[in-house]
Amino acid sequence: MQFDENTIRSVVAQVLAEVGPLPKANGSSSHAGGQYGVFYDADSAVNAARTAFEQFRAQSMATRKQVIDIIRRVSIENCEELGMMEMNETKIGRPEHKIEKLRTLGELSPGTEFLETKCYSGDHGLAIIERAPFGVIGAITPVTHSLPTITGNAVSMLAGGNTVVVNPHPSGKLVATEGVRRFNEAIVREIGIDNLICVIAEPTLETAEALFKHRQVALICVTGGPAVGRAALNSGKRAIVAGPGNPPVVVDETADLDNAARCIIQGGSYDNNLLCIAEKEVFVVDSVFDAMMAAMRRAGAVQLDADQISKLTSKAIVKVGDDQHDAACKDFIGRDASVLAQAAGVSVPEGTELLFGETDEHHPFVTVEQMMPFIPFVRARDVDHAIELAKFYEHGFRHTAIIHSRNVHNMTKMGRELDTTLYVKNGPCMASLGLGGEGYLSFSIAGPTGEGVTTPNTFTRERRCSMIDELRVV
Numbered sequence: 219m220q221f222d223e224n225t226i227r228s229v230v231a232q233v234l235a236e237v238g239p240l241p242k243a244n245g246s247s248s249h250a251g252g253q254y255g256v257f258y259d260a261d262s263a264v265n266a267a268r269t270a271f272e273q274f275r276a277q278s279m280a281t282r283k284q285v286i287d288i289i290r291r292v293s294i295e296n297c298e299e300l301g302m303m304e305m306n307e308t309k310i311g312r313p314e315h316k317i318e319k320l321r322t323l324g325e326l327s328p329g330t331e332f333l334e335t336k337c338y339s340g341d342h343g344l345a346i347i348e349r350a351p352f353g354v355i356g357a358i359t360p361v362t363h364s365l366p367t368i369t370g371n372a373v374s375m376l377a378g379g380n381t382v383v384v385n386p387h388p389s390g391k392l393v394a395t396e397g398v399r400r401f402n403e404a405i406v407r408e409i410g411i412d413n414l415i416c417v418i419a420e421p422t423l424e425t426a427e428a429l430f431k432h433r434q435v436a437l438i439c440v441t442g443g444p445a446v447g448r449a450a451l452n453s454g455k456r457a458i459v460a461g462p463g464n465p466p467v468v469v470d471e472t473a474d475l476d477n478a479a480r481c482i483i484q485g486g487s488y489d490n491n492l493l494c495i496a497e498k499e500v501f502v503v504d505s506v507f508d509a510m511m512a513a514m515r516r517a518g519a520v521q522l523d524a525d526q527i528s529k530l531t532s533k534a535i536v537k538v539g540d541d542q543h544d545a546a547c548k549d550f551i552g553r554d555a556s557v558l559a560q561a562a563g564v565s566v567p568e569g570t571e572l573l574f575g576e577t578d579e580h581h582p583f584v585t586v587e588q589m590m591p592f593i594p595f596v597r598a599r600d601v602d603h604a605i606e607l608a609k610f611y612e613h614g615f616r617h618t619a620i621i622h623s624r625n626v627h628n629m630t631k632m633g634r635e636l637d638t639t640l641y642v643k644n645g646p647c648m649a650s651l652g653l654g655g656e657g658y659l660s661f662s663i664a665g666p667t668g669e670g671v672t673t674p675n676t677f678t679r680e681r682r683c684s685m686i687d688e689l690r691v692v
């Protein structure tokens with residue numbers, strides 16, 4: 219099903235008509251008008267989420283799990299419709315991946331089963347350590363995965379017993395609003411509690427700021443680039459920051475080059491390179507550089523020559539800010555390989571997923587988190603040089619790094635040097651999130667603040683309950 223912007227707007231208008239008079243921006247703190255989690259100002263949304271939290275905390279764990287199951291079901295059953303809505307609204311990425319992300323996050327986001335209880339038992343009785351909710355969480359979500367991030371955050375945050383208010387990216391607000399409305403509508407129908415997940419339907423930097431500052435917001439979780447991470451850390455509240463990356467790949471002389479090529483294409487072209495974990499630049503040791511380029515061509519990627527790369531760069535990279543630094547041009551972020559190829563002056567076979575080519579290390583496609591399906595390949599003298607370059611161009615984000623190698627020493631060295639939250643050996647980036655590798659999935663990977671791949675435990679407080687000298691029955 220296709221949804222153009224007018225259709226989406228009319229769906230949202232219909233929603234807003236149904237939910238009745240909404241609180242005005244900067245209006246009273248009453249949230250009486252809000253329904254199904256849709257609000258226009260932070261104060262009303264947070265107050266509604268706080269009321270919902272009080273109702274939610276009185277429920278059993280079984281009910282909490284039921285709520286999680288509803289979010290999963292809505293996300294999976296609506297993945298095609300909402301995925302296409304997200305595609306048509308944001309106009310970045312690939313439709314099949316927009317759909318797949320909603321389905322996968324619905325299926326695999328960590329739920330109540332992740333909550334950990336610890337117990338200490340000894341001569342002085344028992345101490346039980348349990349995971350308690352914070353209350354209302356303020357969440358900021360990116361345009362690259364608007365509703366998928368909300369889905370994953372909602373599952374894990376509610377599994378922890380919290381409620382959440384989301385300030386989505388303005389360019390993904392319509393699908394965010396419609397998704398949240400559907401989640402709440404189904405939860406109200408089955409459980410009778412509204413506003414467990416709230417969304418600000420007209421998000422701005424001011425509504426984000428109001429969320430950060432609100433007395434009733436106990437915890438902040440932001441997923442996005444450097445600016446929002448800084449803003450969250452300056453808010454004076456505890457913040458979980460899932461920040462930017464620029465994931466480097468190292469290919470050494472021992473690697474299975476055909477496997478490396480397939481993995482780089484799979485990870486680097488997924489949703490047109492919008493994943494924060496996606497392969498962004500590749501450092502290949504000189505002795506296998508040409509063989510690696512041939513492996514990429516064999517695997518179906520299209521190689522650009524120096525002239526074509528330069529044409530593409532002149533359009534896809536722009537100068538911004540007082541210091542005129544390089545940045546990705548919005549018109550090219552997340553666009554199809556064929557669009558990039560056209561900018562480079564070449565036409566590519568239908569179905570081409572990824573472009574690649576040789577650049578030097580200073581090329582903007584290496585230095586910038588470009589989020590486009592063109593991957594620069596840089597020659598390194600040897601593996602030590604490749605690791606050195608990878609470390610430099612990861613920019614200290616400590617986000618994600620990848621190596622293709624059969625040499626355990628090289629793997630170990632790179633792991634130690636780069637010190638990233640995710641480190642993949644011989645697989646595509648998504649294998650680090652349990653998609654083709656071990657482990658579990660979340661689209662909020664908290665590198666800067668250290669929580670890693672977020673789970674319900676991330677969104678809980680530790681509480682200890684001690685029984686003195688009794689109840690140790692062994």
Ligand code: NAD
Pocket residue numbers: 358359360361362385386387388423426427441442443444445446449459460461462463493494587661662663664665
């Ligand atoms: P973005 O930084 O432009 O926006 C992210 C969110 O922050 C949006 O909702 C935006 O409105 C908000 N925002 C931006 N500046 C703000 C400020 N000063 N105060 C309050 N809110 C502010 O990023 P994007 O283009 O939407 O998403 C891509 C970025 O997100 C990339 O850098 C990517 O690496 C990162 N990302 C990280 C993860 C992770 O798990 N670590 C996951 C997905 C995306």
